[in-house]
Amino acid sequence: MNKSKSESGVEARSLYLLGNPNVGKSTVFNAMTGLRQHTGNWSGKTVDAAYGMFTYKKTEYKLIDLPGTHSVNSETAEERTVGDALKTQNKSESSITLILADATRMKRGIALALEFLENPCGGAVLCVNLCDIAEKRGLKIDYEELSLMLGIPVIGITAKRKSEISRLKEMIHTKYEELNRDGIRRIQTQSPSERLKLAEKITDCCVTRSEAAPTDLGERFDRIVTSKLVGIPIMLIFFGAILWLTICGANYPSELLSQLFANIKPHITVFLKNIGFPSVLIGILCDGVYDTVTWITAVMLPPMAIFFPLFTLLEDLGFLPRIAFNLDGCYTRSNMSGKQCLTQCMGLGCNAVGVCGCRIMPNESQRSVAIITNCFMPCNGRFALLISMSAIFIGSAAPKGLSGLIPMLCVLLLICVAAIMTWLVSFILTKTLFKSEGDVFALELPEYRRPEILRTLTVSLINRTLRIVGRALLVSAPTGAVIWLLANADAGGVPLLTLIAGFFDPFGKFLGVDGFIVLAFILSLPANEITLPILVMSYLASGTMTDVGGNEVLRSVLTENSWTIATAVNMMLLTLFHWPCATTLMTIYQETKSKKILALSVLVPCAVGIILCLCVKYGFALLNIVF
Amino acid sequence: MHTSQQNSLKRLTNLDIGKTAFIAGIKGLRTEQKDYLTNTGFVSGESITPILLSPTGNCTAYRLGGCGLIALRDSAADKILVTGESYE
Incomplete structure (x- = not known):
């Protein structure tokens, strides 16, 4: 595959953006494509699957943003489009799925990656977002170890920083060929609870907390705001x-x-x-x-x-x-x-x-x-x-x-x-x-x-x-x-x-x-x-x-x-x-x-x-x- | 299954605020509903702690797996069985 091809006639490379709600998918989408999709902070805000294009090193990419979902197989109208989109992925040209995870909630993100890896279609990259917040909380993630255990490349970014998005694009660009050539390792798990156990094991291996959890201001605020009286x-x-x-x-x-x-x-x-x-x-x-x-x-x-x-x-x-x-x-x-x-x-x-x-x-x-x-x-x-x-x-x-x-x-x-x-x-x-x-x-x-x-x-x-x-x-x-x-x-x-x-x-x-x-x-x-x-x-x-x-x-x-x-x-x-x-x-x-x-x-x-x-x-x- | 000193099963709705327990199973729901809960994160073995009570009614916010709050109505929480409770 020719890296520097830019003329029409070569199809744009497909990139699917998959992730749990609130991991900053829309931020990543906007940053990569330069669009201004509004991102509200609650589950289900992005409901449409949005498409965007960007060019990196003279190659065209088509970025498809899938609505936030808890899992690949699911319930509500929003979650159904994810399953559909991933299924049609098989039929179209080779593509990469960008699995987005929240650095402060690695277990969930890893569980989603595991679910994807049960039936992988195309290549995959695990992208860990919100690394700045994780750092503030004293969380450290061993990306090499994680990449080894999952069998896919892993990168940690803070999506709101422009330089990090370039890093992400670079990784996608260089890995695209390798991924499509080498194929992806399937990880079989029998059930969601097994998957969770595996995710927990992997998280324990790769994520370390260097200090005690800080006092949670958010939680104290929540207690007041949801109190019976006030x-x-x-x-x-x-x-x-x-x-x-x-x-x-x-x-x-x-x-x-x-x-x-x-x-x-x-x-x-x-x-x-x-x-x-x-x-x-x-x-x-x-x-x-x-x-x-x-x-x-x-x-x-x-x-x-x-x-x-x-x-x-x-x-x-x-x-x-x-x-x-x-x-x-x-x-x-x-x-x-x-x-x-x-x-x-x-x-x-x-x-x-x-x-x-x-x-x-x-x-x-x-x-x-x-x-x-x-x-x-x-x-x-x-x-x-x-x-x-x-x-x-x-x-x-x-x-x-x-x-x-x-x-x-x-x-x-x-x-x-x-x-x-x-x-x-x-x-x-x-x-x-x-x-x-x-x-x-x-x-x-x-x-x-x-x-x-x-x-x-x-x-x-x-x-x-x-x-x-x-x-x-x-x-x-x-x-x-x-x-x-x-x-x-x-x-x-x-x-x-x-x-x-x-x-x-x-x-x-x-x-x-x-x-x-x-x-x-x-x-x-x-x-x-x-x-x-x-x-x-x-x-x-x-x-x-x-x-x-x-x-x-x-x-x-x-x-x-x-x-x-x-x-x-x-x-x-x-x-x-x-x-x-x-x-x-x-x-x-x-x-x-x-x-x-x-x-x-x-x-x-x-x-x-x-x-x-x-x-x-x-x-x-x-x-x-x-x- | 987690082995713990306290092996007694109780309903999630009977778990006090602030106490952590581990999900043992879901009983009394249709398959799709069970799948929905599992996919949302209510998986056997996961730790769960009630944190907030809704002022208007029968809805509680739980911390699942040590991170993240998810709210569930008591009518559903009633069908989730937990075991091995301890203080957070």
């Missing part, structure tokens, strides 16, 4: 703190951006007039498209840009499985695995991601239920809407000093409502349409890892920001144009927009809101971020906003359109419980290929939304009568 309150406070930071931190940038855009707009209008644009076009562009796009950038973007990195840091820390652990009782009672908590957390970022993440659920019926209930958790876009809503309507009624606190409590309360409804609906679904027997599931609580704060902040800030701005332009621009047209075209003196909203008005009033709100939800099918802009623009039937983003102005617009506290509450409830956005719907169909589940993902949230709105509406009515 565990759950701590979680709520933590989350509330993140929300509060988001709200307060977003205020100033929002104001700045609003001012900026408001100042620029007249210049654009004048410019377009001067170059001879027809006034209709100016209307569409400046009052329709520009207003909507700038609104989203000014009002929706800052909270998202703050919340998402903070939340990502929390994920990287490894905190999320502890939340799932704490709340496990609730999931048991709704006949679901605690892993649903993790999918819900993913949904807080983006519901489409949450739906994909439901692959970690242990069986198909639970997976379906998790998918159907996933959009109860407000995604980033809806978050921003809830924060705005509660700040405008409820927060402004509160004294200045507490102005960040009230929206935070509102949103926290709404998330609790969403969680409770998830448990309730999951319970109902698992008892009726998606019966599943009591199953056995284990949840891994990974070690706490210090998140790379700067790197995470910049990566997720840039990723998220770019993505939001991109989507805003793509989706809200045409929608803004459409709204302006509908507001300014009229039939018999009444704007089309008012007519259409009037059509939905009976239903809206029935729900305790109005036709404009229903219309806004319908029109924001492409992306939830645009609900509020659509709504406000529809109210101002001239189709233009006098002042983008000013809370007081918004409040007066809403009050003028007969909004009450009940209306605001119902609007927020409907924000939580309505059909998923278009991206999520497509993802649901892609993931399940089932029209039934797709239909349910639309119907169930709507049903919940309608019921809750009716409760609130009549509840308020009752209060009015009583008081």
